[in-house]
Amino acid sequence: MPEHNKKSQIWESAVLYVLMTAIIMVIVLEAGVPILQEMRDKAVFIQTRDNFISLNQHIEDVSNAGPGSQRLVPIQIKKGYLKIDNEKIKWYMDTKADVIEPMSKISTGNVKMASDSDVDAYESGNYLIIENFYAQAGFNKIGNESSFGNITSTNILDYMKFKGTGSVANGTFTLQIDGTSFEGNGYTKIDEEGYDKDRAVVRAFINTTSGANYTVTFTMYGDTDFMTVNIE
Helix, strand or coil: CCHHHHHHHHHHHHHHHHHHHHHHHHHHHHHHHHHHHHHHHHHHHHHHHHHHHHHHHHHHHHHHHCCCCCCCCCCCCCCCEEEEECCEEEEECCCCCCCCCCCCEEEECCEEEECCCCEEEEEECCEEEEECCCEEEEEECCCCCCCCEEEECCCCEEEEEECCCCEEEECCCCCCECCECCEEEEEEEECCCEEEECEEEEEEEEEECCCCEEEEEEEEECCCCCEEEEEC
16 A cells, blocks of 8 residues: 555544543533533522621620620622622522422421422412512402402403512413303412512402302413413
């Protein structure tokens, strides 16, 4: 075989080897980046948890020391954000890392850690409100267990707000049972009021003019922008 053909074969083999090595490196990097990110998030979670435990101890020390006591407490937040709400200091972080089991809670003294627990349920004026980080739903407060009010297909849900865009869907929401509208009496209620829950439920108890009784359950879960509706 001529000398130049041998050199050509060696060069082509070297090029193929380099290309294959580059492809393998890309595959390894693409597979490894999510793992590295999850490891970083776990480290951030542990550090922030320890910061909150330390902060809680400082608060207790100041409380026990009496009026006028002060402490300077540095807190470093590498990811997520802090929020002071309902006399609580809250930290939120969006992650795919398995730091806490979904829809579960862990408590260390006054420090509570939870996954997908961003749902609040409360009354405000004439409304029953359930909301999470992404959405808020407002229901009309109708009657109660001992005094029923007028309830129809169109007066249960009043509005739905999507926080990411700021858009509000309101007007007339028509709820149909077996494909038809209804009228009657009954009441609406929140199953359990509270904050930082993994879900919130509003129920409408309906006695229709036709004599049928129904319970409509609206459920909002954490980390979602929708509700589920169940009719019994």
